[in-house]
Amino acid sequence: MEMVAVLQQRAGGGGARPAAATAPMTAAASSAKQEQEKEEGGSADAELRRGPWTVDEDLTLINYIAEHGEGRWNALARAAGLKRTGKSCRLRWLNYLRPDVKRGDFTADEQLLILDLHSRWGNRWSKIASHLPGRTDNEIKNYWRTRVQKHAKQLNCDVNSKRFKDAMRFLWMPRLAERAAAAHHSSSASLQHQQQQAIISGDGLGALLPTAAAAAGCFEMATANAAADRSPCSVVTTTNSSPCSSGTSSGSTAATTNDDDCWAAIQQDHEFWSAASNLQHLTAGSADQQLLYFPLAADLPMQADLSGWVQGFSEGGSSSPETHQQLWSLDDIWRMH
DNA sequence: AATGATATCAACCGCCGGCCT
DNA sequence: GAGGCCGGCGGTTGATATCAT
Structure with a gap:
């Protein structure tokens, strides 16, 4: 199964969890937020994205880690071209994208x-x-x-x-x-x-x-x-x-x-x-x-x-x-x- | 159908300790 | 030893779904 399909499935394709609860921010909401951040622009922090991850970001992070492995997260975020803090990347990977993360209700x-x-x-x-x-x-x-x-x-x-x-x-x-x-x-x-x-x-x-x-x-x-x-x-x-x-x-x-x-x-x-x-x-x-x-x-x-x-x-x-x-x-x- | 309350969960924040210079 | 950077951890928040009325 292709990674995009996997992500889409995770994002709401059939789990018990409500779709939107795990789905990345909608395109509209995402762009709106990016617009807002642009307006706030100026400082280096303003260039950093926050909030829900998009499918593209997920893919970028997954692909980068697949190729280079985990490492120093801040450096990883920069090298991967993600406008995220290292902390955010780490959190996203550990809590959501990691292949062995188990989803669903607790047994x-x-x-x-x-x-x-x-x-x-x-x-x-x-x-x-x-x-x-x-x-x-x-x-x-x-x-x-x-x-x-x-x-x-x-x-x-x-x-x-x-x-x-x-x-x-x-x-x-x-x-x-x-x-x-x-x-x-x-x-x-x-x-x-x-x-x-x-x-x-x-x-x-x-x-x-x-x-x-x-x-x-x-x-x-x-x-x-x-x-x-x-x-x-x-x-x-x-x-x-x-x-x-x-x-x-x-x-x-x-x-x-x-x-x-x-x-x-x-x-x-x-x-x-x-x-x-x-x-x-x-x-x-x-x-x-x-x-x-x-x-x-x-x-x-x-x-x-x-x-x-x-x-x-x-x-x-x-x-x-x-x-x-x-x-x-x-x-x-x-x-x- | 509309609305408010509640539940859920992803993501962020601040703090702390370890490591490096 | 001091200071800065980074990652890990626990607490909290905010968005959304679901339920109840």
Whole structure:
């Protein structure tokens, strides 16, 4: 496929994202802006273009990098004849034009990973992104700000509050894991076998990470590696191994997960609200009380308590949905103390 | 159909640290 | 060591699409 066609396709040719959201500035708007910049002219900065990239600019950048590779971005921008800052070129390349950049909605696996890593590292978007092959820090940042913070708002609590974090850990993440498992349950048995073997052996986790089971393995490794302060997912180096995350389409197949669906399910669950309230109540007590009433919500390292949940899920391997339900239901949370 | 609210995402901005002179 | 340049990072903004009324 020719590069122009690829760009046009990316610019709105069939992704889940609204066409204009990713499309380069229209010709009219672009020329209008250029006119404005001409009028502003004079300084060197005024010659620099800003705003959405055009297809021509994209092609120029792609072709130049294909021929010369990446380098010093300011020099690259000049050499390529782009009237852009080096920063702008770098951003465009890394966030959009790079061939391995993954488009489309986050899979349940990826969402799980984001939630988990963010709970440990906070807004270290670049660090988090380095563990989600093909995803950019910008994309993850946007996801967090739009989706996650929206849910916090719905719960009428701060995204950094313990209440929200508990709801995330014990309600949202299990739901995501459940859905991811359901998605992968329908994938090929051989792949599942490979994933399980990879997790058991610890080999090839990275290659197989974008799966619920692999995410579970990741959490387990988090526990194991916590003391050494090693990244649980630092072996993630390869891309697009997940059957539900492959390709550049919107990915809205049966294998993908919309976190809003998860959240809607949670909110529809009558138990949820009382659970969320109870979490706040129970975790507000002393450490001993927390352990007594709700051991997992006590002030333990994130990886420790979550790993318990996901580990059970992982050990279930290809267990039935009933098993998952048993693992994640609120009844069982209460039953644990 | 029109309009306002909300969601989404690409792109920009400012800051900071590393590197070079 | 000082100063400038550059790239990386996190926060923020603005344009557009979509939804609700």
